[in-house]
Amino acid sequence: MDLDWNDDQRAILDALRVLLDQHAGQERAAELARDDAYDTALHAALADAGYLEISLADDAGLLEAAMLVDAVAGAAGSVSIGASALIAPALVGAVPPDPVALARAGERGPVRFGAHAAQVLVDDGDEARLVELGDRRGEPVETNYALPMGRLPDPLPAGRSLGAGSSARLRRLWRLALAAECHGAMRAAMDLTARYVSERRQFGRAIGSFQAIQHRFAECEVRVQGGRWLMLEAAHQGAPAGAVELAAGYATRTALQVFNELHQFTGAMGFTREHPLHTWTLRLQLLRLELGGPGMHYRQAARVRWGRAARGGTR
Amino acid sequence: MDFDWSDDDLAFRAELRAFVAANLPEDWAKISSEGPGGADLVAFSQGFCEKLAERGWLTQHWPAEFGGRDASAWRHQILGEEMWGNAEPRGPRYMTVNWVGPSIMHFGTEEQKALHLPRIARGDVVWCQGFSEPGAGSDLAALRTSAIRDGDDYVVNGSKIWTSYVNHADYCYLVARTDPDSRGRQGISAILLPMDLPGIELREIPGLLGKKYFHEVFLRDVRVPIACRLGPEHDGWGVVTYTLAYERVGAAHYDRAARVLDAIAAEAGRKGLLESDAILERLGEARAAIEVARLLTYRVIDLREKQSPPTPDTNLARVAGTWAVRMTGDLLLEVFGAEGLVYGSEADAYFRLSQWAGVASGTTEIQLNLIAGHQLRLPRE
Ligand SMILES: Cc1cc2nc3c(=O)[nH]c(=O)nc-3n(C[C@H](O)[C@H](O)[C@H](O)COP(=O)(O)OP(=O)(O)OC[C@H]3O[C@@H](n4cnc5c(N)ncnc54)[C@H](O)[C@@H]3O)c2cc1C
Numbered sequence: 001m002d003l004d005w006n007d008d009q010r011a012i013l014d015a016l017r018v019l020l021d022q023h024a025g026q027e028r029a030a031e032l033a034r035d036d037a038y039d040t041a042l043h044a045a046l047a048d049a050g051y052l053e054i055s056l057a058d059d060a061g062l063l064e065a066a067m068l069v070d071a072v073a074g075a076a077g078s079v080s081i082g083a084s085a086l087i088a089p090a091l092v093g094a095v096p097p098d099p100v101a102l103a104r105a106g107e108r109g110p111v112r113f114g115a116h117a118a119q120v121l122v123d124d125g126d127e128a129r130l131v132e133l134g135d136r137r138g139e140p141v142e143t144n145y146a147l148p149m150g151r152l153p154d155p156l157p158a159g160r161s162l163g164a165g166s167s168a169r170l171r172r173l174w175r176l177a178l179a180a181e182c183h184g185a186m187r188a189a190m191d192l193t194a195r196y197v198s199e200r201r202q203f204g205r206a207i208g209s210f211q212a213i214q215h216r217f218a219e220c221e222v223r224v225q226g227g228r229w230l231m232l233e234a235a236h237q238g239a240p241a242g243a244v245e246l247a248a249g250y251a252t253r254t255a256l257q258v259f260n261e262l263h264q265f266t267g268a269m270g271f272t273r274e275h276p277l278h279t280w281t282l283r284l285q286l287l288r289l290e291l292g293g294p295g296m297h298y299r300q301a302a303r304v305r306w307g308r309a310a311r312g313g314t315r
Numbered sequence: 316m317d318f319d320w321s322d323d324d325l326a327f328r329a330e331l332r333a334f335v336a337a338n339l340p341e342d343w344a345k346i347s348s349e350g351p352g353g354a355d356l357v358a359f360s361q362g363f364c365e366k367l368a369e370r371g372w373l374t375q376h377w378p379a380e381f382g383g384r385d386a387s388a389w390r391h392q393i394l395g396e397e398m399w400g401n402a403e404p405r406g407p408r409y410m411t412v413n414w415v416g417p418s419i420m421h422f423g424t425e426e427q428k429a430l431h432l433p434r435i436a437r438g439d440v441v442w443c444q445g446f447s448e449p450g451a452g453s454d455l456a457a458l459r460t461s462a463i464r465d466g467d468d469y470v471v472n473g474s475k476i477w478t479s480y481v482n483h484a485d486y487c488y489l490v491a492r493t494d495p496d497s498r499g500r501q502g503i504s505a506i507l508l509p510m511d512l513p514g515i516e517l518r519e520i521p522g523l524l525g526k527k528y529f530h531e532v533f534l535r536d537v538r539v540p541i542a543c544r545l546g547p548e549h550d551g552w553g554v555v556t557y558t559l560a561y562e563r564v565g566a567a568h569y570d571r572a573a574r575v576l577d578a579i580a581a582e583a584g585r586k587g588l589l590e591s592d593a594i595l596e597r598l599g600e601a602r603a604a605i606e607v608a609r610l611l612t613y614r615v616i617d618l619r620e621k622q623s624p625p626t627p628d629t630n631l632a633r634v635a636g637t638w639a640v641r642m643t644g645d646l647l648l649e650v651f652g653a654e655g656l657v658y659g660s661e662a663d664a665y666f667r668l669s670q671w672a673g674v675a676s677g678t679t680e681i682q683l684n685l686i687a688g689h690q691l692r693l694p695r696e
Binding site (some may be wrong): 005006080107170190194205209213215217218221222223226227228233236237241245246249250263297298299303305306 | 318686687
């Protein structure tokens, strides 16, 4: 047991922060969001520096990948970091060069990066499939939720099967990546808002000194920190069934609470484009819906733990 | 970063589990149904702790010079999980090894260490904590019990309340005002008070948690030698905060909650309730809350093992622990239904004894205040 980063992990994080300071961040995110763009430059920078392959290195794995996903989300990166750096390498053993979308067979709604992806990882119940879109790309949809979204071609090409049972692994990795992305975004939003409520004054005092705000803020802090440990432990253990569902359930349920609370604490200002909060909070609304949302994650966690007694759905 | 137990730790846990299984009597559920302070459990805990001590497990995390084995804080946490997870067969003695002993090691004189530590390490002494007073709950620094110097003694007057285990205690870890003109955190001292001194009287306060659970302690002209003071005179607030940091995550409530949740799921299965999405979801959510409490506690243990001074992680772990226990208790009654209301049934024992989680050893609101101030660094008024 050792719950601090080791020297190698710290070195990776330090170097990564330098890259993210240069290529990502709030201003860059705002610029991209204006026309629902994908951050091709950031994607290339992460790929060139080898970060997308981090989980394939001899001395690293899913924990380092989760750390990366968390950090990129914290820097408001508008790239398919979870799918490209965590899910695809673990599932197919290689890093796809272009953006990757995630989809579930039978669901037609818009998905993250649906108009930018060259490849799609599809959860098909039992077998996961890797679909090359070629020149049949998805259609963009206009969205308010920070990351570009699009509708994938319908029907999707069949693609290549990743083997019997691979969908379960895809969902586990997807849930881990979701938890990491939620954490990165929530941490950044919390830090920003802690500063805001310390500065904004009403009734002659900082609004952050009102206990009604302090307690709710502190409750969010317990959940954000607690969820971080769930996510990191699940990553360290290799994304086992049970742990990842708990991590995703806790992260996405916290995501809604953090969204609601932080927007309450920042008043009208928090609903403007000029105030940076939305850069991190809007994407939480999108993330919390994936794979059925917190209720589905939690039910699946219960089925994994109390399996025989609790047969039912498989997702 | 590494979440794996060492092979030695795993082996220790396995050995400990076998020991517990072999040493808990058949009627353990009944013995433990009044909590760690129930008369049957207090009596049982003596022999049980002696056996733990014989194996060197009771105070293994203490330094060898005080009867320990220099084991890691992790080892002691494993012990704590297996004990609290099994309704705490150490009875009230968990307090003595968790925080009374460490506080005496840190602040005690050589005589105090020689007197108290071997007895605690053998497991044959019960302590209670005399902090709260009728007028001093969350605001502990408002305490008024006085201990005034008179020759070689302090003369203690006042009253303490909610003092768990006091009806069984050999000693009381008391805080009192030694400077009569002081207020707030100044002028307080800690005193290791023998409970057999004249002038100490107990009154039971009938309560909802069980039989003989709550007591008030009246102290009238109790003469206690000045040599019983722990740490600096008038400057005992540091002793108090040191103690509280050890106390707040001392009991592994999450481990018991995890086992109770398994029992809830089994009962739900018997009743066909696992077909219900609503129940499944709540089971999953409660399990997540328990795991969060476990991991936040592990962070505290990790920092303790690294000799870091206490951080707000302790407060995070306490709040998360309370949420986990409350969520488990609420679901327990729903799944067990009216059977869970029968006094002394297993469901009743857990529910009844878990409802104070957000109050004892510092309320949830106080933890949230501390998180807001020390972790989030939000401004004061
Ligand atoms: C089962 C049990 C065992 C106990 N055992 C012991 C023991 O062995 N020894 C001992 O000394 N004490 C013991 N206690 C007492 C315990 O430490 C106190 O109950 C606790 O500190 C709270 O004090 P109080 O009950 O007076 O509540 P109060 O302080 O009156 O609080 C009532 C409510 O007001 C809130 N409140 C108070 N101050 C603030 C604030 N600043 N901001 C926001 N909200 C606030 C509290 O959070 C709480 O919700 C025990 C209590 C219980 C329930």
